[in-house]
Amino acid sequence: VGTEVKTAAETAAPPARTLQRGPAAAGAAAASPGPAWRRVPLLVLGFAALVAGTGAGLARLAWPMPAPVAGAAAWHGPLMICGFFGVVISLERAVAIGRRWAYAGPLLAGLGGVAALQSGAAAAPWLHLGAGAMLLAASLHVLGRQREAFHVVIALGAASWVAGTALWALGAAVHEVVGAWLAFLVLTIAGERLELSRFMPPARGARRLFNAIIAAVVVATAATLLLARPVSPVPPPEATWAASVAVRGLGAALVALAAWLLANDLARRTVRQAGLTRFVAVCLLSGYGWLAVGGAVMAVDGLAPGGAGYDAALHALLLGFVFAMVFGHAPIIFPAVLRLKLPYHGVFYAPLALLHASLALRLAGDALRAAEPASAAAFGLVRAGALASALALAAFVLVMASAAWRGRRRVHAARALETG
Amino acid sequence: MNPPIDEDIVREALRTVQDPEAGMNIVDLGLVYGISAGPDGVAVRMTMTSAACPVAEMMVDEAREVLKRSLPVGTPVEVELVWDPPWTPDRMSGLAREHFGWAPR
Numbered sequence: 001v002g003t004e005v006k007t008a009a010e011t012a013a014p015p016a017r018t019l020q021r022g023p024a025a026a027g028a029a030a031a032s033p034g035p036a037w038r039r040v041p042l043l044v045l046g047f048a049a050l051v052a053g054t055g056a057g058l059a060r061l062a063w064p065m066p067a068p069v070a071g072a073a074a075w076h077g078p079l080m081i082c083g084f085f086g087v088v089i090s091l092e093r094a095v096a097i098g099r100r101w102a103y104a105g106p107l108l109a110g111l112g113g114v115a116a117l118q119s120g121a122a123a124a125p126w127l128h129l130g131a132g133a134m135l136l137a138a139s140l141h142v143l144g145r146q147r148e149a150f151h152v153v154i155a156l157g158a159a160s161w162v163a164g165t166a167l168w169a170l171g172a173a174v175h176e177v178v179g180a181w182l183a184f185l186v187l188t189i190a191g192e193r194l195e196l197s198r199f200m201p202p203a204r205g206a207r208r209l210f211n212a213i214i215a216a217v218v219v220a221t222a223a224t225l226l227l228a229r230p231v232s233p234v235p236p237p238e239a240t241w242a243a244s245v246a247v248r249g250l251g252a253a254l255v256a257l258a259a260w261l262l263a264n265d266l267a268r269r270t271v272r273q274a275g276l277t278r279f280v281a282v283c284l285l286s287g288y289g290w291l292a293v294g295g296a297v298m299a300v301d302g303l304a305p306g307g308a309g310y311d312a313a314l315h316a317l318l319l320g321f322v323f324a325m326v327f328g329h330a331p332i333i334f335p336a337v338l339r340l341k342l343p344y345h346g347v348f349y350a351p352l353a354l355l356h357a358s359l360a361l362r363l364a365g366d367a368l369r370a371a372e373p374a375s376a377a378a379f380g381l382v383r384a385g386a387l388a389s390a391l392a393l394a395a396f397v398l399v400m401a402s403a404a405w406r407g408r409r410r411v412h413a414a415r416a417l418e419t420g
Numbered sequence: 421m422n423p424p425i426d427e428d429i430v431r432e433a434l435r436t437v438q439d440p441e442a443g444m445n446i447v448d449l450g451l452v453y454g455i456s457a458g459p460d461g462v463a464v465r466m467t468m469t470s471a472a473c474p475v476a477e478m479m480v481d482e483a484r485e486v487l488k489r490s491l492p493v494g495t496p497v498e499v500e501l502v503w504d505p506p507w508t509p510d511r512m513s514g515l516a517r518e519h520f521g522w523a524p525r
Contacts, residue, residue: 095474139472145503146471154472195470198509199442199449201522269520270443277443332440336478 036339042091042103043337045110047397049083052117054390061383068117075116075124077174080318081181082128082165083113088326088333089188090131093138095337102141105134125169132162150195153214157187160218163225170230175305176243178314179224179250183217185322186291190214190257193284196266206264213256220250244302251298251313258292276331276344279352283328286356290320293363308373311382312366319389320359327352327396334400341407342400351396358388425457425491430464433490437483444519446479450511453502461496462487469507476501 055069056076064070072079090105112127139155164180194210223246225231227239262268262285271281294316301309331342365381372378434452435445446452446466454465464483468476480499487497509517514525 092474093472096472096476098477142472146506148470148506150470151472192470192472195472196441198469199444199512199516200520201509266442266520270441273443276440280441333474336475339478 036337039091039095039103039337042087042106042110045113046084046087046091046106049079049087049110049113049116050393052113053077053079053083054393058386058390061379061386063383063387072117075121077178077181077314078124078128078168079113079116081185082109082124082131082161083116085185085322086128086131086135086161087113089185090135090138091337092333093135093142097138097141097145099138099141102134102138105131105138107131108134125165129162129165129169132158132165136162148195149211150191153187153191153194156214156218157184157191160184160187160221163222167225167228167230172228172230173305175303175310176228177225178303179247180221182254182314182317183221183250185318186254186257187214187217189322189325190217190261193261193265197264199266200264200269203264206260210260210264213253213260216253217250217257220246220253224250247303248299251295251300251303254295254317255292255299256295258288258295261288261291276348279344279348280328280332282349283324283352286352287321287324287328290316290324290356290359294321308366308369308378312363315359315362315389319355323355323393324352327355330396330400331403334404335407340404341411342403343407343410345399345403345406347399348403351392351399354388354395355392358385358392361385361388424459425462425495427455427457429490430455430457430462430487433486434464434483436486437479439479444516446483448513448516448519450507450513450516451479453505461498462491463498463500465500465502467502467507471503 052069052072053076055065056072056074056079059065059070059073060076086109087106090109091103094102094105108127109131112124112131115121115124115127136155136158139151139158143151143155160180161184164177164184167180168174168177190210224243227243227246265284265288267281267284270277271285272278273281294313297309297313297316301307301313303310303313327348331344331348334340335342362382362385365378365383365385368375368378368381431447431452434455435447437446438444439446439449439451442449449469451468452464452466454463456463464487466480466483468479480501484497484499487499488495491497509522512520512522518524
């Protein structure tokens with residue numbers, strides 16, 4: 001790294017136009033009501049989908065919910081995946097590339113969530129499709145800026161969202177496209193983890209193995225979509241059988257990915273550190289455990305819609321794996337997106353522990369239901385686990401809000417010191 | 421007359437900016453590409469490991485903030501985010517490489 005030293009021959013010359021000066025700018029980044037606040041309405045749309053989607057999921061399990069939420073029970077999956085994750089992932093990509101057009105992604109995803117809660121629900125899939133197209137465009141923009149394999153993986157994730165949502169808009173059922181939606185989230189996370197694994201020396205053959213696993217995820221996902229209703233209008237028994245094989249293959253690929261991540265992820269090393277870095281690593285490693293469990297259930301059960309295996313696999317993958325990633329990265333990403341400080345506190349572990357415990361309860365109920373389909377105890381466990389998961393999400397939002405409050409006070413204190 | 425700003429002071433200040441995920445500072449991670457200190461102020465060129473990472477803008481601001489705090493009042497500071505040349509693990513310092521388990525060079 002070549003550096004250049006100029007000696008100061010005279011008092012500081014008037015600064016060039018690009019240079020900011022004076023202590024007034026110090027600390028401004030953390031609190032300035034600059035463009036960061038314009039991102040708030042987008043996040044509000046995403047969090048509205050999260051709240052409504054969680055309520056819709058609870059309504060399905062016969063928890064009493066207000067009418068608009070209970071009425072959206074059928075939209076639980078789309079609200080969570082397209083309405084919430086769609087907004088936050090598109091928003092973080094838009095912030096990363098810093099292009100105004102990319103913000104159309106989170107906006108469309110957020111509007112899709114709103115549409116799902118209104119009578120205009122028919123528009124929701126199309127709005128989400130538009131959001132997916134924008135996310136794919138933003139991901140390709142990133143790939144153009146930095147030609148790296150991990151950006152290809154991230155772009156494949158966006159493409160999976162587009163493909164699955166396109167079939168859904170054309171009439172496929174959610175359970176037929178859910179494999180593609182899972183691939184959207186899994187590939188997005190896998191690409192980011194591959195990127196960060198570059199800090200560590202690569203293990204022999206690890207990159208080639210990673211590429212093979214990603215190829216398996218993509219092929220299996222494509223197969224699940226090719227066998228979905230709009231593509232195969234008359235599902236003969238062979239097609240149903242083939243669809244089940246594709247889903248099982250996807251599950252097996254997810255198990256392999258979990259094993260790869262547990263062996264090669266940066267978190268293995270950073271978990272020995274302290275504070276936020278360790279918390280992020282614990283979120284990741286525990287999430288990989290659920291990725292393995294969800295993938296294994298998918299591989300064995302084949303995701304028969306409405307069955308105990310379907311409930312167990314999807315919630316292990318989405319709550320256990322994806323939400324653990326959200327819990328770990330929110331304290332890093334939210335400060336970047338909203339320009340808030342979220343100082344680390346040991347209490348961050350509480351919602352994470354509740355999330356994992358609630359999911360274990362739910363999967364115990366699913367296992368019991370698989371053995372005894374009419375078991376009231378099994379339904380009770382799933383129901384209690386679901387409520388506890390919802391409480392874990394609420395606790396997480398509260399913990400982040402209290403961290404933002406502490407961060408704000410810290411910024412004010414620092415500023416009081418600076419201004420004397 | 422202001423005393424000349426030492427490049428090492430700038431580098432040490434930047435060492436307090438951490439990549440929270442890696443648990444390591446941006447200097448040892450090799451993210452700081454260039455520092456120039458002169459009578460016109462301080463200019464820093466830095467990168468990030470991924471162009472898809474939304475944290476880039478915040479890290480640049482944090483670097484700017486840290487420099488404002490560590491340098492004499494009124495020193496103009498410019499921090500520029502660049503993507504070329506791309507970051508590679510070879511840019512990490514000996515300390516970072518050892519921390520992440522690389523064999524000594």
